[in-house]
Amino acid sequence: MTDERISERTGRHGPTIRDVARIAGVSIGTASKALNANGRLRQETRDKVMAVAREIGYRPNDMAQSLHRTRSMTVGVLSTDSFGRFTLPIFKALEEEFADQGIAIFMCNATDDPERERQHLDQLLGKRIDGLVVTARRSDKRSPVGPLPPGLPVIYVFSQADDEESLSLVPDDESGARLAVRHLAEVGCTRIACVTGPEHFESVTLRRRGYSQSLREAGLPEHPEYYLPGPWSEAWGREAVGLLFDGKAERPDGLFCGNDQIARGAAEALRERAIDVPGQVAIVGFDNWNVMTDAARPPLSSVDMNLAALGHEAGRLLMDMIGGETIRGLRRLPCTLVVRDSSSR
């Protein structure tokens, strides 16, 4: 559409919702629903209205509208992760999800500082947000944020509210561990060790449960000395290899590691001992963090927590809640296994 045709159709004072409706061939009510991402509409209608709005440069005065509607077209995201590695893919997904609905995101960070969290929350509530996403550095339980106005939709993502009224989305750590250990058994490992993170993380205990279960299912023995919790570091991966291999008659032939840093450290330590990976020992890490998986020698197989999918699902659920649905409980979303050289036999 040329500029001339637009100006002809939309008048001098900038396009209005009437212009959008007329050009899209829909009623003003339908145009409003589409532009405000509420009500039920067919996707084609919504797309057509949005395309026209974009084309003619329609820009609603959101601020003025928000006083007259119940919605501000904003949501708040409150993080306690300093915008860290785990929450990044979640932010990105939320952002994509909300941008498509014409909703803007207020982003706040309050790393382990309840006072700061309170201050951010006050600010967000002052902005009359339509909904709130709470996310964290680790998926463990936390006390619910608040107090909040009754009815404000809230969702915890990669974080769990210690409160049955809330909705929380986390990765399914236990089944993620099962994917890894089942795979190691399938490629022929019979003595599978687990080198993992600190046990006060819920993810560590859940993954241990998955590890034990999969060993049983595969008919493999579980040696207590093959379960090694420790720090989340490469140095721990290297150290654990020393504990498991040096001077031992019966050595593991498979390693399930709590994260990719541990897995990388383990791979390096095995390399230095001239123990072949994956020939003599197959390794699977956790997180699928490409900085680690790709730089390790060999590249690491790893369990992906699908944090982007978690973020997209959170965005969709929050939209449903903003639309009036009540959704509660704890949902664990599936992980997937990405196989690379470290376990390819």
Add this chain to the structure above:
Amino acid sequence: MTDERISERTGRHGPTIRDVARIAGVSIGTASKALNANGRLRQETRDKVMAVAREIGYRPNDMAQSLHRTRSMTVGVLSTDSFGRFTLPIFKALEEEFADQGIAIFMCNATDDPERERQHLDQLLGKRIDGLVVTARRSDKRSPVGPLPPGLPVIYVFSQADDEESLSLVPDDESGARLAVRHLAEVGCTRIACVTGPEHFESVTLRRRGYSQSLREAGLPEHPEYYLPGPWSEAWGREAVGLLFDGKAERPDGLFCGNDQIARGAAEALRERAIDVPGQVAIVGFDNWNVMTDAARPPLSSVDMNLAALGHEAGRLLMDMIGGETIRGLRRLPCTLVVRDSSSR
């Protein structure tokens, strides 16, 4: 202050700005200036008013106010980095800076997608933001965002607008490189190689200039075969060590690397050749990314771009611009050198 005293002093309908002013012992105008972070006030006065407001639970209706004031108390942050590693510390700093001023941040991401960027910009302008921060995955020049309403304060951070009217803040890559190379010379290196990233990055050409200059200043020769641009990866660091060391009579005794991944790869490759770091070869990386610097053996010295300081400065400058100042041009902020074992002699 007890709840009783608060309710006594503030009445039944929740505290108002009048209550804040009365309790803080200032005029309503002064309270307003302090609460809205505009006008000139002594820091003590501002702090006192904010403390009272927090204590009595004063919460302005920002949305309604914004229609009657010129300010919405929001800024937009537009990233093209998918909330990546370089922009994280910048976000965090901006967030701290603005939160202290009672300003909320709209965060948008538009990775290499001009259509998406336009859409985000429209949305931000619809929210009547007071100012805009543009940030990116790399500090190279980009075409200015827009069109924007005249007078909207905009600042580019870790990104440069290709436009003399704009204000851009980037790290001083050239002087960062000089810090590294001067340090290598000081610890006794006389044959200093530079293993760096792709030359189409401005940072790579600036750092090369700093490298050459520092060699000249230290009276050291610059061997063309000692300058090796390549990918930003550990694998490139390992490969470059092969090129510089294997079968060579005259080997480098210092390596200045373009990032910490290259430096880590180089350190590993030297370790495998039983060449002692820092004894025979001292290494300095760039970025001071602790995931790499701390896991490398030995831990890596590195140049820190001080991205948090960059973010804080950007926040302060944007506040000044929102307050009415005109600020233009390109500012390069200093890097610092963090010395660890890889160059400690």
